[in-house]
Amino acid sequence: MRSIDLNCDVGEGIGLEAEIMPLVSSANIACGAHAGDLATMATVMEIAREHDVWMGAHPGFADRENFGRREIRLGETELRTLVLQQLEALAGVGRFDYVKPHGALYNMAAKDEDISHTVVATVKEFNPDLWLMGLAGSRLLRIAADAGLKTVAEAFADRRYDDAGRLVSRATSNAVISSTEEAVDQVLNLVQHGRVKSIGGREVNVAAESICLHGDNPAALVLARCIREALTAAEIKVQSFAARL
Template sequence: MTSIDLNADLGEGFGRWHLTDDDRLLSVVTSANVACGFHAGDPATMRRVCDLAAERGVRIGAQVAYRDLAGFGRRAMDVPPAELAAEVAYQIGALEVFARAAGSRVSYVKPHGALYNRVVHDEDQAGAVVDGVLLADTTLPVLGLPGSRLLELAAKAGLPTVPEAFADRAYTDEGTLVPRGVSGALVTEPEVVVARSVELARSGRVETLSGQRIEVRARSLCLHGDTAGAVALARLVRERLEGAGVRLEAFA
């Protein structure tokens, strides 16, 4: 039976403001990318999400980002590599405290937003993320885009790597994500997202924005928790994947 991990970005709130429905999404996904305070999240939110994830057997991942609360981590930034490495390690360490207090641990690391896109091609920034992960834990898997510099450098450093695909984001013909500012970058029609999810899991292929079909071999499938109707969509995706003979299980 084909198997795949289903992950979502969670803990994306701050104080009394909550963007993601963490409670209900944690009943659907197998891995949770938890915001670590740099693009979203605060200590109380991180602790609550870790408690819920541990209670439900969901793997906890550190979603590290540029220090950009105002821009939700989606603005391009130039951070010196040594500084970025320290900030990545800092975010992982903060989440690890709450994960261990919940009886779990941080099981992987995934960059967020602008950092995620930057490390696809930027060797210096990708290397800094890898250095930050190594500072925190030399055994942590790194989740990222197939063929990215991040996964290449992580593998060279001896870190486990996990290729990821997106059912609700459009792809370029080169296999990268279409920038959010481009029309059609977000896939919002539920039936289209579901169909893409099943095809990615079963055949490792996806249709690009231009209509070509490309290969995207992934071990984990991401659904964004900050989109409208995210919970209902995640449940539908899980239901259809299982109906298609795909087993949902965490990679870590």
């Protein structure tokens, strides 16, 4: 049976964790920079454990006003410290299995070689057994694999792609898919065919091992339920990316 990992951003103050956790297989936990605090981390980790959901650190820029989605240029040492402090914060609450950068840091690491190297080196220094999740086909995953880290290629249920297979910038009005039906169709296309339909109308190859559901999407819970139902109907199993080992 074909399978796919469903991951969701959690601990970001939306409060849907108890409802959405039974629907996903991996949870990206905010580590106190763009959102979250130690109490939230502890609560979310407890819910994840109850549902056998894999847990990951979700470090981002310390910019709560913009939810970590504004690009901030940091030096190598500053960036290392930013990421390391968040990994240490979550580790102080409980064990986690992987790291997925958040927001602007995620996008910058996907395309900027220097940032990729710093993120990879920091994760490897902290714990070389951790997986690193990033955008499918990105520089971050290539550099992580070259460094010996286990990687997870990710695609998005509710984001549009350009003709080159890159995420359309959130600064663009149609970057986020608001239609549940369209998002479900995109997930099925990704899982069954390894493709997405770009904003230019092209079928673009995207090889994904995990699909992200954004937890701050107002329709996140409805979308998660619809995606699970569609995957079940298509005889596709939802399970953690680690199950392939």
